Amino acid sequence: MTPPFASPDDVRDRLTAAGYLADGAIATTVFLATALGKPLLVEGPAGVGKTELAKAVAAASGSDLVRLQCYEGLDEARALYEWNYKKQLLRIQASTGDWDAVHDDIFTEEFLLERPLLRAIRRPEPTVLLIDETDKADVEVEGLLLEVLSDYQVTIPELGTVTAARTPIVVLTSNATRELSEALKRRCLYLHLDYPSPERERDIVLARVPDIERTLVAKLVQIVATLRTLEIKKPPSIAETIDWARTLLALGLADLDEETVSATLGVVLKHVSDLERARKELGTA
C-alpha cells in the first residue's frame, strides 16, 4: 500500500489545506506514523488540537474517520462488536426449524452489530481510526486495543477471523489523566502536543476567524499565554481562544482594553477562582 503522504512538508501543506496548522514536530511525526504504518499516540492537555489533528489527517489523506470515543465502562461489546440479541430472539421465536439450523442462522452477518474497531478493520476504503481519550477507558480496554493494533485482525468465534482489508491510519489521543500501559506505548509513535506559541495560536485563530483584526488577535493570544502561566484550575484551550476572538468580533470591539478583557474573560475562564486570580494578575480587578 502506498503511504498517503510524500514527506513531512507534504503533510504540513495538506493539513493546512484541511484547516489545521501543524508545526514541524507534528508534520514529521504524522509523516513517520503513516509511512511506517504505526499507530500515533497524541498526548497533551485538553483543547490543544489532538482530536482535531486526527480529523485533519483524515481529510488530508482522503480517508473517512471512524471514531471510538473512550469512557469509563467502555467494553468489547461497544468497542468491537456485539450480537443483536433482540433480533436473534425474534428470529428464534419465528422459527419452526430445529435448533442447529436456527443457531447457524442467528450467528451470521445479518445479526452482527459492528462497532468502531471492527468497522475500521473491515472497511476497504482509506480509513483513519480515531481512538479518542484513551485514558478515560478502563485498563482492560488497552489489552483489547493492543490485540487489535498488533495484527489488525479480530476473531469472532462464530464467524471466524476477520483480517484488515486495508490497514487503517490509527490515531490515539490521551489527556494523560493516567499513564497508558508500556505495551501500548511501545506499539505507537508518540507525539506530545502542548499549547502553541503565541505566533502559531494567532495563525490558528486567524484561520478560524478570518474577519478579525490581526493586531487584536496578537494582543488576545498574548493575554491567553499569560493566563496559561498562572496557577489556575483550567488554563484556556485553543478552542476558548477562538471563542474569545469570535466574541470580540460579534461585539464589534476593535481594541482589548482592560474593561473589555474584564467583561469578556468568562469566555476563556470558567471557574470563579480562576477569574479572580486572572483579574488580579492582569490588573483589571
Ligand SMILES: Nc1ncnc2c1ncn2[C@@H]1O[C@H](COP(=O)(O)OP(=O)(O)O)[C@@H](O)[C@H]1O
Ligand atoms: N493546529 C490547529 N489548527 C487549527 N485549529 C486548531 C489547531 N489546534 C486546535 N485547533 C482548534 O482547537 C479546537 C480544540 O481542539 P481539539 O482537537 O478538540 O482539542 P483536544 O482534542 O486536544 O482536547 C479545535 O476545534 C480547533 O478549532
Ligand SMILES: [Mg+2]
Ligand atoms: Mg479531544
